[in-house]
Amino acid sequence: MYVVVAGETVQPVGGAARRPADLAGAVGELEAAERPRWVWADAREAYPPLLERGVRVARCHDLALTEGLLLAHEGRYGEPRTARAAHARLHGLPVPEEQPSAPGTLFAPEPLGAEAMAEVLADQLGRIAALPEPGRFRLLVAAESAGALVAAEMSYDGMPWRRDVHDALLTDLLGPRPVHGMRPAKLQALADEVTAAFGHQVNPDSVQQLVKAFKAAGVALKTTRSWELKQIDHPAVAPLLAYKELARLFSFHGWVWADQWVRGGRFRPEYVVGGVVSGRWATNGGGALQIPKVMRRVVVADDGWVLVVADAAQLEPRVLAAMAGDGGLARAAGQIDLYSALAQSFGGERDNAKIAMLSAMYGGTSGDASKLLAVMRQRFPKAYQFVEDAAKAGEDGHLVRSWLGRTSPPPSARWKELVSGPEGTRAARDRGRFTRNFVVQGTAAEWALALLAVLRGLLPEPARMVFFQHDEVMVHCPIGQAEEVIAAVSEAAAEASRLLFGSTPVRFPMEAVAVDSYADAK
DNA sequence: AGACTAAGCGCC
DNA sequence: AAAGGGCGCTTAGTCT
Numbered sequence: 003m004y005v006v007v008a009g010e011t012v013q014p015v016g017g018a019a020r021r022p023a024d025l026a027g028a029v030g031e032l033e034a035a036e037r038p039r040w041v042w043a044d045a046r047e048a049y050p051p052l053l054e055r056g057v058r059v060a061r062c063h064d065l066a067l068t069e070g071l072l073l074a075h076e077g078r079y080g081e082p083r084t085a086r087a088a089h090a091r092l093h094g095l096p097v098p099e100e101q102p103s104a105p106g107t108l109f110a111p112e113p114l115g116a117e118a119m120a121e122v123l124a125d126q127l128g129r130i131a132a133l134p135e136p137g138r139f140r141l142l143v144a145a146e147s148a149g150a151l152v153a154a155e156m157s158y159d160g161m162p163w164r165r166d167v168h169d170a171l172l173t174d175l176l177g178p179r180p181v182h183g184m185r186p187a188k189l190q191a192l193a194d195e196v197t198a199a200f201g202h203q204v205n206p207d208s209v210q211q212l213v214k215a216f217k218a219a220g221v222a223l224k225t226t227r228s229w230e231l232k233q234i235d236h237p238a239v240a241p242l243l244a245y246k247e248l249a250r251l252f253s254f255h256g257w258v259w260a261d262q263w264v265r266g267g268r269f270r271p272e273y274v275v276g277g278v279v280s281g282r283w284a285t286n287g288g289g290a291l292q293i294p295k296v297m298r299r300v301v302v303a304d305d306g307w308v309l310v311v312a313d314a315a316q317l318e319p320r321v322l323a324a325m326a327g328d329g330g331l332a333r334a335a336g337q338i339d340l341y342s343a344l345a346q347s348f349g350g351e352r353d354n355a356k357i358a359m360l361s362a363m364y365g366g367t368s369g370d371a372s373k374l375l376a377v378m379r380q381r382f383p384k385a386y387q388f389v390e391d392a393a394k395a396g397e398d399g400h401l402v403r404s405w406l407g408r409t410s411p412p413p414s415a416r417w418k419e420l421v422s423g424p425e426g427t428r429a430a431r432d433r434g435r436f437t438r439n440f441v442v443q444g445t446a447a448e449w450a451l452a453l454l455a456v457l458r459g460l461l462p463e464p465a466r467m468v469f470f471q472h473d474e475v476m477v478h479c480p481i482g483q484a485e486e487v488i489a490a491v492s493e494a495a496a497e498a499s500r501l502l503f504g505s506t507p508v509r510f511p512m513e514a515v516a517v518d519s520y521a522d523a524k
Numbered sequence: 525a526g527a528c529t530a531a532g533c534g535c536c
Numbered sequence: 537a538a539a540g541g542g543c544g545c546t547t548a549g550t551c552t
Contacts, residue, residue, distance in 0.1 A: 366539060
């Protein structure tokens with residue numbers, strides 16, 4: 003059963019609209035009684051108020067996310083995907099632009115009515131049914147919508163973040179918190195060392211100044227990337243490298259960041275479901291997906307609780323093995339360490355197997371890649387051909403799709419121009435690498451979404467998912483639930499694999515550990 | 525002064 | 537040794 007939530011109105015599809023005095027309460031009651039699939043224009047706006055009231059739901063259909071998936075599949079990538087825009091298109095009305103502004107802004111338009119939303123839903127279900135693989139796409143829509151629920155819940159619950167530990171770490175590395183606009187003492191000392199090494203004032207944050215200063219010292223640099231700096235012999239290099247590393251911590255994840263993003267001992271980033279074209283999530287502020295490893299020790303479970311941290315091992319090559327139906331690769335992917343299982347095909351070298359697989363999935367060409375790819379082509383022809391086909395499609399300007407049907411953006415007008423010009427080959431190859439990777443990364447993202455959706459349903463109260471990063475998930479739960487949660491993770495991984503690929507020899511190991519601090523997970 | 529891009533580097 | 541996919545975020549520096 004689908005039940006539309008439009009503003010303060012609740013309306014079962016085909017039933018009568020109600021305007022309950024207590025919307026959250028009514029949703030909670032209906033959820034307990036019927037477990038319907040809730041339909042909303044955008045979970046980012048509809049769900050947080052329910053969470054505030056302690057109401058959680060099992061399933062939903064997010065009209066905006068679904069519209070985005072459908073538009074892309076239809077080759078209409080970039081058209082506005084809000085429920086309102088979808089409704090306007092249905093009726094030949096002017097299509098409103100997507101509002102980039104945050105929910106709750108002053109000029110937010112009136113919410114779409116329940117009848118209009120039901121029309122959009124019916125239209126979307128019809129378009130899905132007409133697809134060549136409707137079953138897969140339905141799974142994609144369900145997983146994407148479940149992702150929207152998980153994302154809102156994770157933002158609401160937040161990841162444990164100990165400000166005292168964070169402050170101690172920063173103070174240890176940088177010196178005490180400086181007054182606004184100043185560098186911390188240790189950072190300033192390193193900047194001074196750089197200046198001393200050059201014999202004149204140089205701002206280590208300025209690429210221009212650095213290149214100029216090195217040039218004057220007789221060192222020609224193309225860039226100031228740290229790997230390039232490491233190659234040169236000059237007294238400024240050591241303090242500069244140290245400065246770069248610490249400056250990043252200070253400005254990205256320092257005290258100012260914590261003031262803005264950590265509240266009540268929780269870090270609450272805003273996740274953007276499907277924010278990456280491949281289907282990966284992005285974040286909007288907070289840099290949640292780029293937390294430096296050195297900061298993981300700041301993530302500590304509450305007293306009496308633990309963090310269950312789980313990551314999918316070698317997810318992308320396993321996904322490729324399952325998609326391509328490559329028997330040899332699938333057999334290797336039946337092992338816990340896929341690369342070790344492949345090693346004998348690559349002269350006994352695990353590293354070579356890894357380079358071959360990564361080059362195949364990313365389009366790498368350097369070093370030994372071409373030699374190793376030739377081995378891969380011979381040993382694992384179907385897997386090799388699968389990514390080659392995706393690359394060829396991209397080079398030819400075609401669309402590619404993930405396993406469940408997420409579709410790549412079409413080539414831009416700029417690309418079409420470029421590809422017929424003198425730099426055409428380069429442009430074509432760049433897009434080929436993108437589409438080559440898209441099919442693998444996109445399907446890996448689908449597997450991860452399915453995992454989240456299933457795991458969410460298996461977790462016992464009061465365990466909570468508190469972090470998700472592409473192929474890694476963190477659950478915060480009482481110590482006594484650790485074993486149950488760990489078991490739930492591997493069950494969810496198996497179920498995600500079954501949902502996407504049915505019966506396959508490929509295994510998707512998801513090993514979970516219960517730790518007190520994130521830093522102890524690996 | 526604000527909007528923009530490029531460089532650089534963190535994560536997967 | 538330093539290339540190949542996807543991002544977000546900050547500072548410098550430039551443009552308007």
